Amino acid sequence: MTEPFEMPPAKTMDDINKVADFIKARVEPLRASAKYDSDQRRAHQALLDMVSVAQGSAWAETARGDDPRMEYFFLATAAREWRGHPDFLPEWKN
Numbered sequence: 001m002t003e004p005f006e007m008p009p010a011k012t013m014d015d016i017n018k019v020a021d022f023i024k025a026r027v028e029p030l031r032a033s034a035k036y037d038s039d040q041r042r043a044h045q046a047l048l049d050m051v052s053v054a055q056g057s058a059w060a061e062t063a064r065g066d067d068p069r070m071e072y073f074f075l076a077t078a079a080r081e082w083r084g085h086p087d088f089l090p091e092w093k094n
Helices: 013-033 039-063 070-084
Strands: none
Touching: 013 039, 013 070, 039 070
């Protein structure tokens, strides 16, 4: 049996921006070095677009007084691909 899903604790825009900036710092150089009209460049751009969408959604959540924990969860899940990176924060593991 699988373990029950647990939502991460409440998050702030600072938390969201920190993980989003981490992802962007990893992906933007890859996108810049990819051939202009390649699938690789499109994939990198798609990930960057999704990071921006998650940030915008989180901003809207906080503006309404709601908690952007789901957006944080999505971003932290993507950031886990770089869990061996020295700038990866332990709180992104959950």
